[in-house]
Amino acid sequence: MGTSERKEREKERKKELILESAEQLILEKGLDHLNMDEVAERAEVSKGSLYHYFKNxxxxxxxxxxxxxxxxxxxxxxxxxxxxxxxxxxxxxxxxxxxxxxxxxxxxxxxxxxxxxxxxxxxxxxxxxxxxxxxxxxxxxxxxxxxxxxxxxxxxxxxxxxxxxxxxxxxxxxxxxxxxxxxxxxxxxxxxxxxxxxxxxxxxxxxxxxxxxxxxxxxxxxxxxxxxxxxxxx
The missing domain is CATH 1.10.357.10 (Tetracycline Repressor, domain 2)
Known part of the structure; x- marks a missing residue:
């Protein structure tokens, strides 16, 4: 597997981790209380990384x-x-x-x-x-x-x-x-x-x-x- 393929797989893995973390928080607290800071913390990514994948x-x-x-x-x-x-x-x-x-x-x-x-x-x-x-x-x-x-x-x-x-x-x-x-x-x-x-x-x-x-x-x-x-x- 080449470098570009590994980077793409890592990108998709991180995006899926962010989505799963947000889904868990929605189940726990409801959609209205979904917070980007908490999503970043749950997914163990920086806020900058989170906003790289999702604008808001x-x-x-x-x-x-x-x-x-x-x-x-x-x-x-x-x-x-x-x-x-x-x-x-x-x-x-x-x-x-x-x-x-x-x-x-x-x-x-x-x-x-x-x-x-x-x-x-x-x-x-x-x-x-x-x-x-x-x-x-x-x-x-x-x-x-x-x-x-x-x-x-x-x-x-x-x-x-x-x-x-x-x-x-x-x-x-x-x-x-x-x-x-x-x-x-x-x-x-x-x-x-x-x-x-x-x-x-x-x-x-x-x-x-x-x-x-x-x-x-x-x-x-x-x-x-x-x-x-x-x-x-x-």
Whole structure:
């Protein structure tokens, strides 16, 4: 390995260490309390080195968002390679999204941060904007492809426009995933507890409701969907 390759690997290793340190602090203290001084201390790098990789806190959080959306996009893309009907792919993509958020709440916080910044000038200074957007668009395209596969194999009603249906599914699932996030990470959010609603059961009901609306008679899934949620967390 040449000198330039070693330097590049060391640069990437240090950047990943900074990201991991920031992720840990977000889990411990929350995104609002993320502090660049503490990130530098946790990562054991100088402040100058930290600012060499990330211009400011916004840039750092968007770096986490880039990592998060890339990971999620890869996990969703794997669903298309599995031997499933289109309607099963749609269910599994939804479950993949939910499980990802429950396993990585710090990543979801960075994704919410990105969404909230989309209309501000703060986005102009970060190199991670286009890659975050590209990763999200890739996930959306995968959902569209799953719907198209379902229409081709007869498991999804072909009277819908695939892109419009994907937008509908993506937006409604975002709301449910956000509620699951609040349930797991926000102590004052008591809506589910007060109504004795369990997250996975709620998502199963949503999937069944969606299935009744878009699945053909041949594609309707009547089996228990619980196995789809492989990393269930309450």
């Amino acid at each position: 806190k916004t840039d750092l959080v968007l770096g986490i968002c880039n990592k998060a959306t890339g990971m999620l996009s890869q996990e969703i893309a794997k669903v298309i390679t599995r031997d499933l009907s289109g309607i099963e792919m749609v269910y599994t993509i939804g479950a993949t999204f939910l499980n990802f958020v429950r396993d990585h709440p710090e990543f979801f916080r960075s994704m919410r941060f990105f969404d909230n910044l989309k209309e501000t000038s703060q986005l102009d200074d970060s190199e991670y904007i286009s890659s975050c957007q590209s990763n999200m668009e890739t996930s959306f395209t995968t959902m569209v492809r799953a719907i198209q596969i379902g229409m081709q194999d007869g498991s999804i009603n072909s009277s819908y426009d695939p892109k419009e249906l994907a937008v509908l599914l993506w937006s409604t699932s975002q709301g449910l995933v956000n509620m699951a996030y609040l349930h797991q990470n926000t102590p004052h959010f008591q809506l589910l507890e007060k109504n004795q609603i369990e997250v996975t059961g709620m998502f199963e009901s949503y999937m069944k409701l969606i299935g009744q609306g878009i699945a053909t008679e041949d594609g309707e899934i009547t089996d228990d969907l619980k196995s789809i949620f492989e990393t269930e967390k309450d």
